[in-house]
Amino acid sequence: MKIxxxxxxxxxxxxxxxxxxxxxxxxxxxxxxDLALEKVSLYDYDCILLDITLPxxxxxxxxxxxxxxxxxxxxxxxSAKDSLDDKIAGLEMGAxxxxxxxxxxxxxxxxxxSVLRRRKFEGNNLLQLQNLQIDLDKHxxxxxxxxxxxxxxxxxxxxxxATNKDRLVSKTALAEHVWGDYIDQADNYEFIYSQIxxxxxxxxxxxxxxxxxxxxGIGYKxxxx
Amino acid sequence: xxxxxxxxAYFAVLLLVVLSAWAALFYYNxxxxxxxxxxDGLENQKILVMQKALQDSTVLAQREFExxxxxxxxxxxxxxxxxxDQYRDTLMYMLNEKDYEPVRLxxxxxxxxxxxxxxxxxxxxxxxxxxxxDLLYSLLWLYLGLLVSLLTLNNLVLKSIWQPFYQIxxxxxxxxxxxxxxxxxxxxxxxxxxxxxETVDKLLQSNIDTYNSQxxxxxxxxxxxxxxxxxxxxxxxxxxxxxxxxxxQMLQLGAVMQHLGRLSRLNKSLLLLSKIENRQFQEMGPVxxxxxxxxxxxxxxxxxxxxxxxxxxxxxxxxVQVNPDLATVLVYNLLKNAVVHNVQGGFLNLHxxxxxLVLENSxxxxxxxxxxxxxxxxxxxxxxxxxxxxLAIAKAICxxxxxxxxxxYQQAHLLxxxx
Numbered sequence: 052m053k054i055x056x057x058x059x060x061x062x063x064x065x066x067x068x069x070x071x072x073x074x075x076x077x078x079x080x081x082x083x084x085d086l087a088l089e090k091v092s093l094y095d096y097d098c099i100l101l102d103i104t105l106p107x108x109x110x111x112x113x114x115x116x117x118x119x120x121x122x123x124x125x126x127x128x129x130s131a132k133d134s135l136d137d138k139i140a141g142l143e144m145g146a147x148x149x150x151x152x153x154x155x156x157x158x159x160x161x162x163x164x165s166v167l168r169r170r171k172f173e174g175n176n177l178l179q180l181q182n183l184q185i186d187l188d189k190h191x192x193x194x195x196x197x198x199x200x201x202x203x204x205x206x207x208x209x210x211x212x213a214t215n216k217d218r219l220v221s222k223t224a225l226a227e228h229v230w231g232d233y234i235d236q237a238d239n240y241e242f243i244y245s246q247i248x249x250x251x252x253x254x255x256x257x258x259x260x261x262x263x264x265x266x267x268g269i270g271y272k273x274x275x276x
Numbered sequence: 277x278x279x280x281x282x283x284x285a286y287f288a289v290l291l292l293v294v295l296s297a298w299a300a301l302f303y304y305n306x307x308x309x310x311x312x313x314x315x316d317g318l319e320n321q322k323i324l325v326m327q328k329a330l331q332d333s334t335v336l337a338q339r340e341f342e343x344x345x346x347x348x349x350x351x352x353x354x355x356x357x358x359x360x361d362q363y364r365d366t367l368m369y370m371l372n373e374k375d376y377e378p379v380r381l382x383x384x385x386x387x388x389x390x391x392x393x394x395x396x397x398x399x400x401x402x403x404x405x406x407x408x409x410d411l412l413y414s415l416l417w418l419y420l421g422l423l424v425s426l427l428t429l430n431n432l433v434l435k436s437i438w439q440p441f442y443q444i445x446x447x448x449x450x451x452x453x454x455x456x457x458x459x460x461x462x463x464x465x466x467x468x469x470x471x472x473x474e475t476v477d478k479l480l481q482s483n484i485d486t487y488n489s490q491x492x493x494x495x496x497x498x499x500x501x502x503x504x505x506x507x508x509x510x511x512x513x514x515x516x517x518x519x520x521x522x523x524x525q526m527l528q529l530g531a532v533m534q535h536l537g538r539l540s541r542l543n544k545s546l547l548l549l550s551k552i553e554n555r556q557f558q559e560m561g562p563v564x565x566x567x568x569x570x571x572x573x574x575x576x577x578x579x580x581x582x583x584x585x586x587x588x589x590x591x592x593x594x595x596v597q598v599n600p601d602l603a604t605v606l607v608y609n610l611l612k613n614a615v616v617h618n619v620q621g622g623f624l625n626l627h628x629x630x631x632x633l634v635l636e637n638s639x640x641x642x643x644x645x646x647x648x649x650x651x652x653x654x655x656x657x658x659x660x661x662x663x664x665x666x667l668a669i670a671k672a673i674c675x676x677x678x679x680x681x682x683x684x685y686q687q688a689h690l691l692x693x694x695x
Contacts, residue, residue, distance in 0.1 A: 060503055066510040073517070131502060153506030153540060156513045204578065219517050223537045231575050242582035267523055269516055269530035 057087040084108030098125040125166040155224030181260035194257040212273035221270040318382040356392030359385040440464035495550040545665040552672040557599040565594040586623040643685035
């Protein structure tokens with residue numbers, strides 16, 4: 052999988068690149084509009100992370116250029132502006148997703164994987180983890196062929212943790228992904244714990260070969276047993 | 277007391293004093309003049325009587341006043357010598373008035389044919405009490421007349437002169453710092469008012485500038501903080517995934533991440549507040565709050581369940597002309613506020629009508645400080661995670677659209693937004 056990260060803030064770029072590299076992606080980066088234009092013209096990428104505000108140009112123009120060249124690279128717009136206009140414009144111009152800054156790394160991975168999946172496994176959108184299978188289209192989970200009934204929140208948590216398999220997902224990242232941005236005022240995420248508890252119990256009852264670990268007050272990690 | 281009325285009051289007192297002093301002076305001067313001319317008249321009569329007595333000796337037998345205006349009495353020599361003319365006020369019975377009236381009396385002595393006679397001549401006098409009364413009445417009328425003219429003058433002339441002053445005052449009353457409008461020009465050719473307008477205008481302008489730069493500072497600071505905050509958080513996220521960290525280190529890192537997360541949320545809220553106050557949410561549309569309320573209740577369902585709150589909801593469609601994002605922020609902030617500051621097993625009543633959104637919830641058994649409730653960073657010590665900006669944001673949104681937001685405490689905390 053080839054990913055291009057277009058971002059002008061060096062520290063931000065470094066974070067994204069090193070985090071994505073952990074997932075064994077081929078990661079390239081560009082910190083200016085011109086460099087980015089050169090790269091997207093020369094190569095094909097599976098996913099492009101595109102910062103809209105670049106020092107020498109608007110990321111949306113790059114999106115237009117991709118369209119003109121009839122490229123089918125998946126594009127996720129990354130923007131600090133957090134403005135609805137940019138989001139709508141970007142999505143209308145063919146971007147696959149919009150990720151407002153600041154974001155959690157877990158969220159970045161979830162978005163990237165979602166874009167990659169949509170591009171590669173059309174029609175057969177399944178996520179397999181040992182004996183656990185998640186059908187992303189039907190929102191169904193099976194353990195060893197047996198259906199596992201989950202409520203919406205439990206399903207969202209499982210999918211998010213599964214997408215970030217073997218990575219530590221902070222409680223904040225999980226809460227913001229599953230319960231939405233508006234959750235932010237409540238600092239204590241104790242209510243998350245009760246959902247996790249139920250989910251763990253169901254996984255255990257169905258003898259799933261995965262486990263959700265709680266990591267020292269930071270968050271959770273899904274690991275293969 | 278109004279400025280004009282105060283000036284009038286001072287004038288009234290001053291006039292009273294001046295008029296009284298003048299009246300006293302006038303009275304004594306006039307009286308003096310009257311005596312003078314009466315006494316002259318009496319002296320003349322004395323001479324006339326003496327001439328008459330030379331021709332007609334019956335004059336010397338005039339013992340009483342009945343027949344005329346004089347009486348003559350013979351005096352022995354020892355009483356008559358060294359006598360000077362005496363003018364005296366006395367009373368005499370007047371037939372026409374049927375009362376004793378004041379008269380002026382001249383007592384003098386003259387010699388005729390080797391004999392001495394005492395002559396008394398009288399003439400009727402001005403009645404002083406009548407004079408005083410008349411004078412007082414005239415003065416009263418004069419005083420009232422002056423007062424009326426003064427009031428009229430104040431109301432017509434002074435008011436029109438002070439008009440620019442009142443215009444400036446009126447505009448100052450309506451001045452709102454956050455609107456940033458300077459004073460409109462005031463037409464006047466009076467030096468002081470022009471100076472006042474200029475000074476006030478300068479003062480306001482500098483206030484507006486300070487306010488704007490402060491606002492810009494908060495906005496810029498929040499904006500500039502965002503990226504380093506995000507980078508730090510992401511770096512920490514990468515760090516905690518590294519192998520070989522001890523439990524102690526992980527806990528420390530977790531705490532740092534939590535605090536950075538809070539900082540980041542605080543920052544986001546400040547940015548939002550700045551944007552609202554700067555009117556950067558232009559897009560407007562009819563928004564149905566009922567849908568937002570339902571969505572918010574669903575999104576906060578887990579928190580409500582976790583706190584075991586008894587929720588009762590009464591809702592009607594409610595269309596308001598606002599920015600959809602801000603409508604969402606408003607509803608979520610109010611609802612979150614009612615959940616976060618609630619007690620375990622408490623209650624939450626939501627009532628939405630076409631005109632108002634009312635949230636009633638249990639919580640601390642004590643009314644909150646209404647003055648500070650909507651101000652930035654006001655929070656209860658017990659809720660460590662709250663930014664203290666939720667209600668400030670709600671208030672800013674309400675202010676933006678002219679909604680009113682009120683807090684009451686009646687066994688429960690009640691927040692009401694009227695559209």
